[in-house]
Amino acid sequence: MYIEKIKLENFRNYEKEEIKFDKNINIIYGDNAQGKTNILESIFVCSLGKSFRTNKDKELINKNKNYSKVEMISQKKDREVKIKFEIQEKKKFFINDIPSKRTSEIIGKNYIVLFTPDDIGILNNEPSKRRRFLNIMISQLRPIYINLLSEYNKILEQRNYYLKQIKYEGKSKDNLYIWDEQIVKIGLKIYEYRKEFIEKINKKMFDIHLKTTGEETKLKYKSNIRK
Ligand SMILES: Nc1ncnc2c1ncn2[C@@H]1O[C@H](COP(=O)(O)OP(=O)(O)OP(=O)(O)O)[C@@H](O)[C@H]1O
């Protein structure tokens, strides 16, 4: 798969721009604050449904306009895929011109890996950064994983709400198990997907690292889960 072109309309500092890419390596260069990262951001939003720089979609709209439209066309082995999004009051996605009901539908249509200087933090920042990285990667490969994550978060939220009710409204602790059971069940599935992914990249990383540095490496997924 490769991205053939991207059309930007009122996206960040671009008013109207069409960018064509080569099938192989593309190098985007220019002075500071010219919009290089903005191009990568537009590809990221078309692939994962949200930006890696902001949670506020409105920030993506050009400051002097009130809407933004982006279209990305990629070539797959046997077909072309067009992902489009529009931001006005809300953000809307289209897959091959058909409106998508849920943002998550576009995930996995184009596989992307973003690596910026900040991503070095995956190694030494807090664990949530590593989990975020894993979540982005696995969601693209395994669509069901996104559902597991949102289900997990929903149950966690409910459990936290119930904990508050225990504290402030004197509700019984005996009912906590309802959420605990769910959390364990879904958490275990999430764990399995993460473990599978780490094992997969371990092998690739081992070969590449050995070839380039002569050293052996190993990536280990440490989890508190004990089966
Ligand atoms: N919503 C917006 N409307 C208009 N311009 C914007 C908007 N958001 C960001 N910009 C402009 O985009 C530019 C920054 O773009 P970007 O981060 O892509 O730069 P860059 O080329 O990657 O620079 P660097 O080399 O420093 O990384 C800035 O000039 C900023 O003012």
Ligand SMILES: [Mg+2]
């Ligand atoms: Mg930049």
